[in-house]
Amino acid sequence: MSKDLILGIESSCDDTSVAVVDKDGNILSSVTSSQIEIHNQFGGIYPEFAARAHVYDILPTIHEAMNRADISPQRLKAIGVTRGPGLIGSLLVGLNTAAALGRGWDVPVLGINHLRGHLRSVDLEENRSLFPSMVLLVSGGHTLLCLMQSETDISIVGSTRDDSVGEAYDKVSRMLGLGYPGGPVVDRLAKEGEATIPFPRPMINSGFEFSFSGLKSAVSRYLQSGAEINKPNIAASFVDAVIEILIEKSRRALKKYPAKSLTIVGGVAASPQLREHAAKLTDELGIELCLPPIKWATDNGAMIAMAAWDYIHHDVYKPPTAQVELLVSDF
Numbered sequence: 001m002s003k004d005l006i007l008g009i010e011s012s013c014d015d016t017s018v019a020v021v022d023k024d025g026n027i028l029s030s031v032t033s034s035q036i037e038i039h040n041q042f043g044g045i046y047p048e049f050a051a052r053a054h055v056y057d058i059l060p061t062i063h064e065a066m067n068r069a070d071i072s073p074q075r076l077k078a079i080g081v082t083r084g085p086g087l088i089g090s091l092l093v094g095l096n097t098a099a100a101l102g103r104g105w106d107v108p109v110l111g112i113n114h115l116r117g118h119l120r121s122v123d124l125e126e127n128r129s130l131f132p133s134m135v136l137l138v139s140g141g142h143t144l145l146c147l148m149q150s151e152t153d154i155s156i157v158g159s160t161r162d163d164s165v166g167e168a169y170d171k172v173s174r175m176l177g178l179g180y181p182g183g184p185v186v187d188r189l190a191k192e193g194e195a196t197i198p199f200p201r202p203m204i205n206s207g208f209e210f211s212f213s214g215l216k217s218a219v220s221r222y223l224q225s226g227a228e229i230n231k232p233n234i235a236a237s238f239v240d241a242v243i244e245i246l247i248e249k250s251r252r253a254l255k256k257y258p259a260k261s262l263t264i265v266g267g268v269a270a271s272p273q274l275r276e277h278a279a280k281l282t283d284e285l286g287i288e289l290c291l292p293p294i295k296w297a298t299d300n301g302a303m304i305a306m307a308a309w310d311y312i313h314h315d316v317y318k319p320p321t322a323q324v325e326l327l328v329s330d331f
C-alpha cells in the first residue's frame, strides 16, 4: 500500500482540527472541533479550558478525520502536528497524541511550526503560490511581513512590537460587547457604519514593524470619553485604521522587496475588507494576490499537513531524537 497521505493535527489554540491531505494539497477530510462556545463567555481564550477541551476532543476528531477519508494508518507517510508557537497546554495535547499514535501506527511524527502552516495554507486545494512573494501573516497571535523565495526560503521583514492585529479585533469586539472571536463580527458591524472617528494609525509611515496596542487603547479611550457611542461607526473607524496600516505596510515592503505576488494568510485574511483593499493594491502594482480560501485562513489541520509535506519534499526535516525536541520551535 502506498504511503501517500499526511495526517495534520492542529491544537495550538482553541480549535482541535485534523485533516488528511495528499502531496498536492488535496484535502481528503478535515474535521474541526470548535471551542467558541466555551470561550465566548470570557470574551477571549481561557487557556486551561482550551487544553481540557482538546483532551476530550482530540481522539474523536482524529478518528472522524480518518473515517471520512476512509483510510487506514498504513496510508500515512507522516503525522504533522503543530509544535508551536501556541498555548503550551493545548500544544502538549496535540504533541503527545501525535507521538503516541506515531509510535502505535509506526508512522513518523513531524513537529510543524504553526506559522509555516499558515504560510502554506495558500496552496490548499489549488496551487496558488507565486514566488518570490511578500507575505502578510495576520492572525490572533502574530502579525508579520516576510519574504518567501520558495516554500522553505523565508525571511522575516517586520513583525509587531506589541499586539497582533487579530488580538486588536478581539479586544475591540470585547469592548463593544460583541463576543469572541471578534474579527468576523467587527467586520460585519463595520459594514453598517461609517469611518467617522479618526483613530490613530501607529507607525504607518515608518519601517516594516507594526504596533496595534495604541489603536486598541484609542478605541478604549473613545468609549470612556463620553462621546456618542455609535457601535457601527466605531467598528468601521477601527477597521478603516487597521486596513490602512496593513495595506500601507505591504505597499512599502513590496517597494523595497519587489515580488511577483502579495500573499495574505492567517485568520484576519478572512476579512472581506482586507481582501478587497489588497486586490486594489495588487492591481495597482500589477502583481498577483494569493489568498487561501476563506475556510483555510483560520487555524486548521490541513495547513499543518501541507507544511509537513514541504519537509518531506525538500528533505529539510530531521526527525527529533527526543519528544522534547518536538517542542523547540524553529521557523
Ligand code: KG4
Pocket: 013, 138, 139, 140, 141, 142, 165, 166, 167, 169, 170, 181, 182, 183, 184, 187, 266, 267, 268, 269, 270, 271, 272, 297, 298, 299
Ligand atoms: O489564524 P487564526 O485562526 O489563529 C491564530 O493563529 O491566532 O486567527 C484568529 C484571529 C482572531 O483574532 C480572529 O478575530 C481573526 O483571526 N479573524 C478575523 C476574521 N476571521 C477571523 N479578523 C478579521 N476579519 C475576519 N473575518
Ligand code: ZN
Pocket: 114, 118, 139, 140, 266, 267, 298, 299
Ligand atoms: Zn493560527
